[in-house]
Amino acid sequence: MKVSDFNKPSEVDTPVFNELPPLHKRAVNDFYSQVDYHNKDVVKEVETTIDKVCVQHNVNTDVIYNYIDKELGE
Numbered sequence: 001m002k003v004s005d006f007n008k009p010s011e012v013d014t015p016v017f018n019e020l021p022p023l024h025k026r027a028v029n030d031f032y033s034q035v036d037y038h039n040k041d042v043v044k045e046v047e048t049t050i051d052k053v054c055v056q057h058n059v060n061t062d063v064i065y066n067y068i069d070k071e072l073g074e
Contacts, residue, residue, distance in 0.1 A: 016070045027057040
């Protein structure tokens with residue numbers, strides 16, 4: 001990890017996001033920056049991006065799915 005990684009602005013600034021540990025914050029930020037918002041198959045794009053980001057950060061996919069559920073109030 002580089003020092004510049006700590007200074008990157010977050011894609012998100014919500015109470016739910018701010019409760020996440022640093023590793024999970026980086027995974028969520030990468031999810032938002034890597035997802036293709038113009039893809040016609042939104043569900044597949046989101047699921048594929050979550051899988052890819054979780055492998056990159058070595059976290060369980062539940063981390064991002066649970067984060068999304070909390071943000072949506074579910």
